[in-house]
Amino acid sequence: MDWVSDNLDLIGTLTLDHLRQSVIAIVAGFLLSLPLGWVAWRYRLLRGWVITVTGLLYTIPSLALLMILPVVAGYPATSETNLVIALTIYAIAIMVRAVTDGLDSVDPAVRRSATAVGYGDGRRFWAVDLPLAGPVILAGLRVTAVSTISLATVGILVGVTNLGYLFTNGLQRRIIPEVLAGIVAVALIALLVDLLLMLAGRALMPWARSKAPAKRKPAAEPTAEAAA
Amino acid sequence: MTGCSSEDPLGENESTGESANGAIVIGSQAYYSNEIVAEIYAQALEGAGQEVERRFSIGQRDAYIPELESGAITLFPEYTGNLLQFFDAETEARSPEDVYAALQGALPEGLTVLEQSTASDQDSYTVTKAFADENGLASIADLANVSETLTLGGPPELAERPYGPTGLEDVYGVQVEFSATGDTTVEDLVAGTVNVANVFTADPRIQTDDLVVLEDPESLFLASNVVPLVSEDIADEVSEVINAVSAALTPEGLVGLNVQSTVDQMSTPDIAKQWLADNGLS
Amino acid sequence: MNLLSEAFKWLTDPEQWTGPNALQHLLLQQLYFTAIAVGIAAVLAVPLGWAIGHTGKGREVAVAFAGAARAVPSFGLLVLLVLLFGVLHKPEAAVVTFVILAIPPLLAGAYAGFEAIDRRTVDAARAVGMTEAQILWRVEVPLGLPLLVGGFRSAVLQVVATVTIAAYVNLGGLGLPIITGLSLRRYEVVLGGAVLVAVLALVLDALLALAQWAAVPHGVLAAQGLAPRRRAENAT
Amino acid sequence: MIEFRNVTKRFPDGTVAVDSFDLVIPSRKTTVFVGSSGCGKTTLLRMINRMVEPTSGTVEIDGEDVAAKKAVALRRSIGYVMQNSGLMPHFTVAENIATVPRLNGGTRRAARARALELMETVGLDATMADRYPSQLSGGQQQRVGVARGLAADPNILLMDEPFGAVDPIVRAELQTELIRLQQELDKTVVFVTHDIDEAFLLGDQVAILAAGAQRLQVGSPSEITENPADEFVAAFIGAERGKRALRVKQTPHGPVLVDAEGRTQGVLVEGGA
Amino acid sequence: MIEFRNVTKRFPDGTVAVDSFDLVIPSRKTTVFVGSSGCGKTTLLRMINRMVEPTSGTVEIDGEDVAAKKAVALRRSIGYVMQNSGLMPHFTVAENIATVPRLNGGTRRAARARALELMETVGLDATMADRYPSQLSGGQQQRVGVARGLAADPNILLMDEPFGAVDPIVRAELQTELIRLQQELDKTVVFVTHDIDEAFLLGDQVAILAAGAQRLQVGSPSEITENPADEFVAAFIGAERGKRALRVKQTPHGPVLVDAEGRTQGVLVEGGA
Numbered sequence A: 001m002d003w004v005s006d007n008l009d010l011i012g013t014l015t016l017d018h019l020r021q022s023v024i025a026i027v028a029g030f031l032l033s034l035p036l037g038w039v040a041w042r043y044r045l046l047r048g049w050v051i052t053v054t055g056l057l058y059t060i061p062s063l064a065l066l067m068i069l070p071v072v073a074g075y076p077a078t079s080e081t082n083l084v085i086a087l088t089i090y091a092i093a094i095m096v097r098a099v100t101d102g103l104d105s106v107d108p109a110v111r112r113s114a115t116a117v118g119y120g121d122g123r124r125f126w127a128v129d130l131p132l133a134g135p136v137i138l139a140g141l142r143v144t145a146v147s148t149i150s151l152a153t154v155g156i157l158v159g160v161t162n163l164g165y166l167f168t169n170g171l172q173r174r175i176i177p178e179v180l181a182g183i184v185a186v187a188l189i190a191l192l193v194d195l196l197l198m199l200a201g202r203a204l205m206p207w208a209r210s211k212a213p214a215k216r217k218p219a220a221e222p223t224a225e226a227a228a
Numbered sequence B: 001m002t003g004c005s006s007e008d009p010l011g012e013n014e015s016t017g018e019s020a021n022g023a024i025v026i027g028s029q030a031y032y033s034n035e036i037v038a039e040i041y042a043q044a045l046e047g048a049g050q051e052v053e054r055r056f057s058i059g060q061r062d063a064y065i066p067e068l069e070s071g072a073i074t075l076f077p078e079y080t081g082n083l084l085q086f087f088d089a090e091t092e093a094r095s096p097e098d099v100y101a102a103l104q105g106a107l108p109e110g111l112t113v114l115e116q117s118t119a120s121d122q123d124s125y126t127v128t129k130a131f132a133d134e135n136g137l138a139s140i141a142d143l144a145n146v147s148e149t150l151t152l153g154g155p156p157e158l159a160e161r162p163y164g165p166t167g168l169e170d171v172y173g174v175q176v177e178f179s180a181t182g183d184t185t186v187e188d189l190v191a192g193t194v195n196v197a198n199v200f201t202a203d204p205r206i207q208t209d210d211l212v213v214l215e216d217p218e219s220l221f222l223a224s225n226v227v228p229l230v231s232e233d234i235a236d237e238v239s240e241v242i243n244a245v246s247a248a249l250t251p252e253g254l255v256g257l258n259v260q261s262t263v264d265q266m267s268t269p270d271i272a273k274q275w276l277a278d279n280g281l282s
Numbered sequence C: 001m002n003l004l005s006e007a008f009k010w011l012t013d014p015e016q017w018t019g020p021n022a023l024q025h026l027l028l029q030q031l032y033f034t035a036i037a038v039g040i041a042a043v044l045a046v047p048l049g050w051a052i053g054h055t056g057k058g059r060e061v062a063v064a065f066a067g068a069a070r071a072v073p074s075f076g077l078l079v080l081l082v083l084l085f086g087v088l089h090k091p092e093a094a095v096v097t098f099v100i101l102a103i104p105p106l107l108a109g110a111y112a113g114f115e116a117i118d119r120r121t122v123d124a125a126r127a128v129g130m131t132e133a134q135i136l137w138r139v140e141v142p143l144g145l146p147l148l149v150g151g152f153r154s155a156v157l158q159v160v161a162t163v164t165i166a167a168y169v170n171l172g173g174l175g176l177p178i179i180t181g182l183s184l185r186r187y188e189v190v191l192g193g194a195v196l197v198a199v200l201a202l203v204l205d206a207l208l209a210l211a212q213w214a215a216v217p218h219g220v221l222a223a224q225g226l227a228p229r230r231r232a233e234n235a236t
Numbered sequence D, E: 001m002i003e004f005r006n007v008t009k010r011f012p013d014g015t016v017a018v019d020s021f022d023l024v025i026p027s028r029k030t031t032v033f034v035g036s037s038g039c040g041k042t043t044l045l046r047m048i049n050r051m052v053e054p055t056s057g058t059v060e061i062d063g064e065d066v067a068a069k070k071a072v073a074l075r076r077s078i079g080y081v082m083q084n085s086g087l088m089p090h091f092t093v094a095e096n097i098a099t100v101p102r103l104n105g106g107t108r109r110a111a112r113a114r115a116l117e118l119m120e121t122v123g124l125d126a127t128m129a130d131r132y133p134s135q136l137s138g139g140q141q142q143r144v145g146v147a148r149g150l151a152a153d154p155n156i157l158l159m160d161e162p163f164g165a166v167d168p169i170v171r172a173e174l175q176t177e178l179i180r181l182q183q184e185l186d187k188t189v190v191f192v193t194h195d196i197d198e199a200f201l202l203g204d205q206v207a208i209l210a211a212g213a214q215r216l217q218v219g220s221p222s223e224i225t226e227n228p229a230d231e232f233v234a235a236f237i238g239a240e241r242g243k244r245a246l247r248v249k250q251t252p253h254g255p256v257l258v259d260a261e262g263r264t265q266g267v268l269v270e271g272g273a
Ligand SMILES: Nc1ncnc2c1ncn2[C@@H]1O[C@H](COP(=O)(O)OP(=O)(O)OP(=O)(O)O)[C@@H](O)[C@H]1O
Pocket: C231, C232, C234, C235, D011, D012, D013, D015, D016, D017, D036, D037, D038, D039, D040, D041, D042, D043, D044, D194
C-alpha cells in the first residue's frame, strides 16, 4: 500500500474530477427525467414508448457511446462534456422509469382527495404528486448515482481523466495497489453519495420515515432495479 | 518521496482553449512512459520560469491532434514514426533521419517538431529468449523457418496495421495467427499464449523478462524517436529548454525512466524531477 | 446518417461474417459470457435471496452488499482480476467480474419477489398446515417468480452490455470491433459493433419480457386482467 | 339546498352509475345515502363538488347549477371527508387541516391558528398538530379528516363513508361526535354509508338506493322503518327478520327484547309514545 | 373441548398480547371472542393451532397439550378461516379448497371430488371450480375460505373475522349460512369478531375481552345482555344507551321500538315469553 500513501494527492485530485463529472451527470439526468417521466406517466399511450426508448439507451455499450456521440455532435471526445453527456444519457435510462413508477405509486385516493379539497392540476403536481412520488424517485436516484459514479471510470478509455486513470495506468505499470485504490475510491464515493442521498431523503421527506413499522411493502428498489 | 502537490501530473483538466493567457499547455498520451516525458518537459520549462499547464492522459492521437491544431494544446511528446504514419499512412521513410525529415514535411500548418532525441520507443516484434534460442531466431525473417504455428499478440488494431499480419506475410513471408492481447501482450508472451508479440522497444520488460527484439532488416517498422511536437507560436519560446531535454534523453535513459515507473513504482513527478537533477537540467 | 449507413454497410459486408473474428463468433462469445455469468450469479444469488425473503432476515446485509457490488466499477475490477489471476486466467477474471455485476439485480429480484407476496397468503399457507418447504415451493416461489424474472432480465441486460469490455483483455465478444474501431478511427466499425450489442440486448430483453409475463401465475394474471370486466358486469 | 334534477352519469366504459336521479337535499340537515356496494353513492356525492360531471341533468346548490361555477373554487367551498381520511401523508396534522385556508391564500400563521382551533372542535389534542397522519390511530385520522372538511367553514359537508375503516367502538364515538358537531355547527351534511344502522342514527333524511342510484325509498328513519316501501327495503333494514323483529321477554332484571332466535337485542324501557 | 390454562403471550418486542388467560371452549358449540382492536383475539385463536406459541401456560384440546403435537399435522386437522379469505391467488377455487386433502396425500381426483362436494355445502356453484379467487366476489371468496376450512372434516373450525371485509348485506347472508352450516355439521367453532351484533348472533358462548385478552365477561348472549358484568360491558354491548335501550312507540302500522333519540330500531311482534 506504499503506492497509495505516496500518491494520495493524485487520488484526491482524481476523486474530485470524478465527483464533479458524475454529480453534474446525475443532476442533469434527474432534472431531465422529471418531465420525461411525467409525460410517460400522464399519457398512457406514450408511456410504452418513452419507457422502452429510454430503457434502450442502457443497452448501448458505453465505449461506443463515448466515441460516437462526439463524432455525431461535433465536440471533442476527450472533453468532460462528452463523458458528462454520455453519463446523463445512462442516468435518464434509469431515472425516467423511476419517476414514472414513483408517480404511479401515489395513492389515487390521496390524489383524489387533493382534487376534492380544491387543488388545481399544476399545484397538485408540485404539492402532492411529486413529493409523494419522492421515496420511489429517491430509490431510483440512488441506484442512478451509484451506477453513474461506477460507470464514469470508462471515461479514461477516451481520454477523460478521472479515477478510471488508475485502472489503465495501473495496468500498464502492473501496479496492483493502484488499480485496487481506484476501485476502492470509486466504491467509497459511490456509497458516500448514496448515503448523502439517503440522508437528504430523510430530511426532505420526514413523513416517509414515520410510517408504521414492519409494513413489508416491496421497496421501490426492484422497480428501479428493473430499469437498470 | 518528495512529491509535492503543485507538480501533480494530471493537473486540472479544464476544457479547451486555455492557452489564451500565454501559458504553455502540455499534453500527453494515456501511456505512462509518454506521461513521464511530458512531465519532464513541464518541469524543465517551469524550472526556466515558464508558466505551464498540464493536460495529460489523452487517449487517442486523433483526439489530441485536433487540439494541437486548434492551439488548445501547444506542446506534446510524440514519436516520429507513429506520428508520420498518422499524417501519411503510405510513407516509405524508415530510418530515423528519413522519418524525421518526412515528418517535418507532413505536419499540418501551425505545427512543427523540435529536435528529435536518440531515445526511441517503436513497435517491434519480440519473442522470448527461450523461443529465440530454440528456433535460432535473430531477425523477423527467421520466423519463416519456425515449424510450429505462430501466434502474434498485440493491440487489437494491429490486425489492420500495414506492419501487422499482412505486412509480415508480404515483407517476410511469415504467416501468423493474430490474437488481440492488448495491454497484457508482454504477459501473454511470457505465459506462452502467443509466441511473437508487438512490444514497444522502450518497454523495460524486454530486459527484466528476458525478451529478444527481432531485427527488422526489411524495415517493416518505422524508426520512432521521441520528438517534441509543438505549436509554431511557441516553438521559439520553448526550443532551448526542450531541445536540451531531447539531447539528454538516451535510449537507455528512456528505459530507465520506465523502470522507475513500473518497477520502483515512483510517481511521475518524482521521476521527472530526479531525471532532470541527474542530467543537470534543473 | 452517413455514419449509420456506413455502419450498416460494414455489418452487411460478407467479409465480417467469415474468418476467426466473424461477427457470429463474436456474438456467440458475447452470449456465452453473458449466459455463464448470469448462470453462476443466479446459482449464488437466487437461493440467498429466497432465504432472505422467506425468513425476513438479513435483508439489510443483502441490500448493503448489493449496493457495494453495484458501486464496484466493472472495468476496474476486470483489470484488477486480470493482474491478480494472471493472463492465463483472463476468462475467469472476466466471468467473476460479470458475476459480481449480475448478483445485485438477481438478489433483489429474488427477495423482493417474496416480499411482494401478501403476508396473509403465506400466513394462510402455514395455517392450513403447509411445511416450510411446501410454503417455499408451492407459494413463495411461484408467486415471487415475476419479480425474480424481472431481476434476471435486468441482470442479463447489464451483463450483455458490459461484456463488451471483455475485448479489452482479449476475450473477444462484440467489444472487439468497438475497441479495434476506436484505435483505427473507423467509427462505422464502432457503431456497427454497438448496434449489434444493442440488438442482441433488445432481443434478449424481449424474450425475457415474454418469460416474465409467462411467469405470472394465472390467478394473479386474472386479478389484473379480469377484475375490471367483472366490475363492469356488476354495474349493469 | 342541493337539488339533483334528472341526473344521469354514464362512465366512459359504459357503466351507468346514476340513472335519472332526482332528489332535494334540505339545508342544515343531514341526508344519508345508503345502499350496497357499487350502487352509485359516491358518484352522487362527487357530482355535488364536480369531482364527477353528470352526463345529463343538473346539480344545483341554492338554485345555481354547479356546472356554472369554477370547479376548484367550488371544491374549496365544500368540505369533503372520505373513508381512510384521504389525508396527505406528507403534511402534518395541522398542515392537513389548514390545506384549504392555505390554498385560499391565507398566511401560514393564520392557517395554523385555524387548524388548532378546529382540532379542539373535533376533539384532538393540540400536541398532535405536528405529527404525520401515519402516526395517528384510525379514529384520530378521521377526526383530522373532519377538521379539514370544516376548515374553510363551508356550508356543505360531504362525507363518504368517513367511519367505514375504524373499529366499532371508535366508530360509535365518532358518530356521537358528529351528531354533537352537527347540532353545534348546523351544516348541510351529505353522508354516504352502507351501514343502515349508521344511516338511521345520523340521517334526518335517508335515501335508500339500489344499483344505478335508483331511489328505493327516501324519508326519515322513522318513516322508513315504520313503513318500508317494499320487500327489499324491509329486508335491507332488517325489519321483517332477525334482530329487527323483536318480541318482549321477561327476565329477572326486567323486560328485554329478543329476536326470532331468542337472542337478546335490547332492553325495554318505559315511556311509549 | 379446548381449554386455555393460564396462558400468557409476550411478543419479542415486549407486547403482552395475552395475560394469564383461562377459558374452556365447549365442543360442538360456537364460542365467539369479541373485543376491540388489538385486545388479543387473534393471538388467542392462533395459539390453538400453534401459529403462535404461548410464552407460558398451556392450550389443550380434549385434554392433550397442543405443544405436544406436531404443528403441521395439528394445523391440517383444524380448519382455519381468516379475514380476506387468505386464499392462494395462484390456485383455482377447487385447488384452494382441496389444499389440505392434497397435503395429506390425497389424489388429485379425490381432492377435486371433495372440493366440489364442499362447494355445494357452502353454496357455491360448481361452475366456479376452475376460477381463480380474484375472479370471485368478496362474499364468494369467503365461502371458498369456509369450504377450505372444512375440507379435512376437522372437529375444530377457527374463524378470524371471516366476514369483516364484505358488505353488510352479504355479511348477513354469510352469517345465516354459517348458522345453518353449524346446525348441520356440528363442529366446535371458535369465532373472532369485533362486532358485538355478530357475536350475539352467532355465539353460543361469547367472551368479551379487553386489552391483554382480559376476560370482561363470558356467557351466553342472553346472560350478557340481561346482566352485564360491569359498566364497560354494558356500554360495549350498548345495553344502557342509544339503540339498545328501546321503548315502544305506536304507529299506524303497529308498535315499533325506538331508541333514546326517537329513531326506530325495530318492530314489536307478538309472543312475549
Ligand atoms: N371512474 C369510473 N369508471 C367506470 N366506472 C366507474 C367509475 N367510478 C365508478 N364506477 C362504477 O359506477 C358504479 C357506481 O360506483 P360508486 O363508486 O358510485 O359506488 P358506491 O355506491 O360508492 O360503492 P361503494 O359502496 O363500493 O363505495 C359502480 O358500478 C362502479 O364500478
